[in-house]
Amino acid sequence: xxxxxxxxxxxxxxxxxxxEEDIVIMEYPFTIFVNDEEIITLLCSPNSLxxxxxxxxxxxxxxxxxxxxxxxxxxxxxGIGYIYLKNxxxxxxxxxxxxTITSGCGKGTLFYNVLDSFKSKKIEKSLSLQADEIKEIVRxxxxxxxxxxxxxxxxxxxxxxxxxxxxxEEDIGRHNALDKIFGKxxxxxxxxxxxxxxxxGRISSEILxxxxxxxxxxxxxxxxxxxxxxxxxxxxxxxxxxxxxxEKMNIYTNFPSLIF
Amino acid sequence: xxxxxxxxxxxxxxxxxxxEEDIVIMEYPFTIFVNDEEIITLLCSPNSLxxxxxxxxxxxxxxxxxxxxxxxxxxxxxGIGYIYLKNxxxxxxxxxxxxTITSGCGKGTLFYNVLDSFKSKKIEKSLSLQADEIKEIVRxxxxxxxxxxxxxxxxxxxxxxxxxxxxxEEDIGRHNALDKIFGKxxxxxxxxxxxxxxxxGRISSEILxxxxxxxxxxxxxxxxxxxxxxxxxxxxxxxxxxxxxxEKMNIYTNFPSLIF
Numbered sequence: 001x002x003x004x005x006x007x008x009x010x011x012x013x014x015x016x017x018x019x020e021e022d023i024v025i026m027e028y029p030f031t032i033f034v035n036d037e038e039i040i041t042l043l044c045s046p047n048s049l050x051x052x053x054x055x056x057x058x059x060x061x062x063x064x065x066x067x068x069x070x071x072x073x074x075x076x077x078x079g080i081g082y083i084y085l086k087n088x089x090x091x092x093x094x095x096x097x098x099x100t101i102t103s104g105c106g107k108g109t110l111f112y113n114v115l116d117s118f119k120s121k122k123i124e125k126s127l128s129l130q131a132d133e134i135k136e137i138v139r140x141x142x143x144x145x146x147x148x149x150x151x152x153x154x155x156x157x158x159x160x161x162x163x164x165x166x167x168x169e170e171d172i173g174r175h176n177a178l179d180k181i182f183g184k185x186x187x188x189x190x191x192x193x194x195x196x197x198x199x200x201g202r203i204s205s206e207i208l209x210x211x212x213x214x215x216x217x218x219x220x221x222x223x224x225x226x227x228x229x230x231x232x233x234x235x236x237x238x239x240x241x242x243x244x245x246x247e248k249m250n251i252y253t254n255f256p257s258l259i260f
Numbered sequence: 261x262x263x264x265x266x267x268x269x270x271x272x273x274x275x276x277x278x279x280e281e282d283i284v285i286m287e288y289p290f291t292i293f294v295n296d297e298e299i300i301t302l303l304c305s306p307n308s309l310x311x312x313x314x315x316x317x318x319x320x321x322x323x324x325x326x327x328x329x330x331x332x333x334x335x336x337x338x339g340i341g342y343i344y345l346k347n348x349x350x351x352x353x354x355x356x357x358x359x360t361i362t363s364g365c366g367k368g369t370l371f372y373n374v375l376d377s378f379k380s381k382k383i384e385k386s387l388s389l390q391a392d393e394i395k396e397i398v399r400x401x402x403x404x405x406x407x408x409x410x411x412x413x414x415x416x417x418x419x420x421x422x423x424x425x426x427x428x429e430e431d432i433g434r435h436n437a438l439d440k441i442f443g444k445x446x447x448x449x450x451x452x453x454x455x456x457x458x459x460x461g462r463i464s465s466e467i468l469x470x471x472x473x474x475x476x477x478x479x480x481x482x483x484x485x486x487x488x489x490x491x492x493x494x495x496x497x498x499x500x501x502x503x504x505x506x507e508k509m510n511i512y513t514n515f516p517s518l519i520f
Binding site for chain 1: 264265267269270271272273274277282284285286287288289303391432462464465466484485486487488489490507508509510511512515
């Protein structure tokens with residue numbers, strides 16, 4: 001299935017108007033069934049669906065390791081992904097945790113529960129990196145981000161060593177692109193503890209939480225981080241780098257792990 | 261509460277590194293209680309919270325008109341919004357519809373149910389617009405988008421007539437910004453049927469569904485639309501304009517409602 005679609009448009013330029021063809025990015029509804037129960041429909045780019053399925057369910061707490069997976073089947077034409085997990089109880093429990101409407105009396109919000117559960121998960125392994133190494137992988141990353149250049153509508157994400165891009169994914173959603181990365185890492189048993197996450201999109205708290213779950217020590221973005229992402233990165237021991245473009249970058253947190 | 265926060269960073273430029281201050285955009289957890297039940301925590305920019313509360317609940321189907329609202333209280337320090345709705349049954353029903361894990365047998369996906377329920381909601385009122393009018397409101401819109409210029413991390417959204425911006429909102433999330441617009445329109449009883457939605461972000465199917473619910477006939481973006489947004493706009497009779505920048509714009513759907 002193509003990642004783009006050609007449509008007829010009218011292009012306006014000053015006083016002129018022209019009938020032309022234009023390429024738009026595919027937005028593909030992908031429905032996930034876990035042990036034959038419908039969970040959610042993600043709106044995504046129609047590639048790396050198996051990776052998205054696994055990564056999304058990992059991020060949401062449905063599965064915690066490769067060994068939880070019994071089998072996976074993707075029906076691309078219908079836009080459905082089926083996964084069978086070995087431990088149905090755990091899944092149900094996590095599901096309820098996510099969707100329950102908790103009582104307002106004496107309970108914190110779901111969000112702060114999420115934060116709390118991550119406070120203990122400080123990054124164990126720090127990474128020594130040189131600024132020049134980051135500039136070089138950002139250059140590689142920009143060269144790879146082709147879909148964005150064609151359509152202006154997609155986010156790129158990569159898992160990298162300090163030398164090379166190991167996994168590269170694109171999606172209309174920042175979160176989907178990251179879930180695809182972690183899904184692939186899980187399926188191919190690639191360690192994420194000594195790696196770098198590169199993203200074209202903004203670094204929000206959710207991106208940070210997902211990366212912290214996989215113990216990624218460094219997150220680099222072409223864009224800005226949010227205040228909450230900076231606070232959480234400080235807390236979790238993650239090095240946060242924003243506005244990484246050409247010869248420039250801003251280091252927001254945990255400077256010591258970088259060597260310049 | 262400020263929309264931005266100052267943090268200490270190390271700025272790298274070539275071989276130089278400088279300790280500096282930088283401004284990052286606030287990401288604020290805002291928990292919504294409906295009739296004393298906790299519903300969700302949104303991660304948003306900490307302004308126009310009442311509008312966000314009302315707009316989000318409208319988009320999600322918890323309320324359908326101003327008269328559904330009994331009272332609203334915002335606790336900004338704690339990040340909580342309380343709304344009391346008159347019709348608790350309706351709310352519970354909608355809530356269940358949204359969160360239930362439907363059985364996989366013989367039922368379509370939640371997503372297609374959503375699409376189906378909108379197919380009948382074609383835009384009733386078309387809008388006559390001149391390309392020059394769009395260029396002018398886009399210029400106004402760009403001048404107003406200040407927070408983005410400061411921090412590089414926020415989306416702007418506006419409800420406009422063919423002459424002026426009527427409501428303008430900013431948020432770290434595209435959807436939040438749009439929900440704030442519709443929340444304010446609902447609270448101030450501003451008709452949206454003869455208006456234009458302007459957004460700095462990509463036009464996805466979700467943006468389209470939200471706008472169609474309020475019968476907005478024209479959506480304009482500085483960015484790209486997705487394939488699904490183009491298909492739905494065609495179906496719903498909405499005029500979709502992308503890449504509206506300076507003297508240029510691309511018209512993707514329903515050309516006849518525009519006069520050039």
